[in-house]
Every structure is written in C-alpha cells, then in structure tokens.
Amino acid sequence: MAAPDIRSLLRSGPGRTAAIVVVLIVVALLFRGAGDDDAPSAGSASATAQPLAPAEVAGPGQLTIGSTVVVPRPANDDHVGTLRSSVGRTAEAQQVLVLSVPADEGFWVGSGPLDRIWVQITGSGESPVVVRASQRASFTGTVVAHDSGFAARIGVNVLEGASRLTSEGAHLQVARSSLTLAG
Incomplete structure (x- = not known):
C-alpha cells in the first residue's frame, strides 16, 4: 500500500x-x-560551561538527598513522592544529565521520563544562566514543596511533564551561584 x-x-x-x-x-x-535566544547573554554568568572528558559523559550522574540516591533511581523505585517526604532537606547533584529545559528558570535532570527531578533556579531578576538539554549539572539545593498550580505558574505544560511535577508535590530549589554546568 x-x-x-x-x-x-x-x-x-x-x-x-x-x-x-x-x-x-x-x-x-x-x-x-x-x-538565537539560546546564546549566552553578555556579561558574567554564574554557571560555567566546560567541555566534558569522555569518562564524565557516561550515565545520568548522581543526585542524593541525604544518603538516599534519587538519580539514578534504584531498581523498582519510581521515587514519585520521594521529594515530598524530603522537604527541607539538602540535595546534592554531581554531573547529573539535563534532560530538558521547558522553563526559563527550570529544567529536568535524571535519566529519562520516569527518572527525573525538577530543578528551579533561584535568584533575583532574569537569570544569565543558559541551561541546555544534554549538559551536565552539579549543584547543592533544597527540597521545597509546591502546590498543584506550580507547573502552570512556571510554564510547564502536559507535554513537558506538568503531571509528573504536580504529582511529585516538591522540587529542588537551587541558587544560581550553586549551579555549575558542563557540556
């Protein structure tokens, strides 16, 4: 046919x-x-972009909350709700993979659609930081709760993961000064 x-x-x-x-x-x-609007703006950016060595590229990196590894997610654990139960705790990321950047000040990190955590950049004014999918991010942040309207307020729609973000009930809040990008 x-x-x-x-x-x-x-x-x-x-x-x-x-x-x-x-x-x-x-x-x-x-x-x-x-x-063209993806190009870094003039001036100093708090996040630095550096080429990756081949050994740094493999895997999703690692994100921990306390001693609990949440990326990559352990086998048989969808970690939905893990963040909600960790509100107020510190999260640390080392070379985690940026999956997508659906909002000006926020992005998904992890290894895929079922293994991802939302990161919201904080600071006053528009961020000079330009985050791109496939970069590696390292940071220290805080787990904060959000309400059911959070995804809409930050501009994340259903195709970009609004349902996942809403069901999680919390996200990582990361100061620009803590964020380092590579790749």
Whole structure:
C-alpha cells in the first residue's frame, strides 16, 4: 500500500487533520528555544560551561538527598513522592544529565521520563544562566514543596511533564551561584 501524500491526509477529515496538528505542535515544542535566544547573554554568568572528558559523559550522574540516591533511581523505585517526604532537606547533584529545559528558570535532570527531578533556579531578576538539554549539572539545593498550580505558574505544560511535577508535590530549589554546568 502506497503512503498517502499530505494533500490526501488533509482532505481525509478533521480527525486526521487534528492528528497532524498535534504532531506539529509536539515537534515545535521539541525545537522551542533552539534559536538565537539560546546564546549566552553578555556579561558574567554564574554557571560555567566546560567541555566534558569522555569518562564524565557516561550515565545520568548522581543526585542524593541525604544518603538516599534519587538519580539514578534504584531498581523498582519510581521515587514519585520521594521529594515530598524530603522537604527541607539538602540535595546534592554531581554531573547529573539535563534532560530538558521547558522553563526559563527550570529544567529536568535524571535519566529519562520516569527518572527525573525538577530543578528551579533561584535568584533575583532574569537569570544569565543558559541551561541546555544534554549538559551536565552539579549543584547543592533544597527540597521545597509546591502546590498543584506550580507547573502552570512556571510554564510547564502536559507535554513537558506538568503531571509528573504536580504529582511529585516538591522540587529542588537551587541558587544560581550553586549551579555549575558542563557540556
């Protein structure tokens, strides 16, 4: 069976047209922020970007809360709720993988969609820090609780992980001065 051309898909009714629109929106979200505005702004940034040595690239890095490793997640542990039960505790990350950056001042770290933790950068004014997916982040932060409207307030939608963020009930708050980026 030959693949249909785009004109026949668009003429095939509203169901197919809606599916195409959804795919285009997902593609647009994946490429959001890939333009010139990703370039670091002039001035000094608190986070530093450095090339990675090959040995540093493997794995998701490590994020701990106290003595508990939360990234990479232990086998058979989805760690949803781990943050909520750790509010007020200190989290330390060493070379954790940045998975995506759906908000100006926040990003996901971990090894994948089921093993990720939200990091919110704090400080006054717009951050000069430019975080990109696939970079490595090291920081010390605090686990803080948030309400069910947090994801919407920071601009994270359903496709970017709003449900995961809301169900977790907490995130990591990291001062710009504590954040070091590599890669």
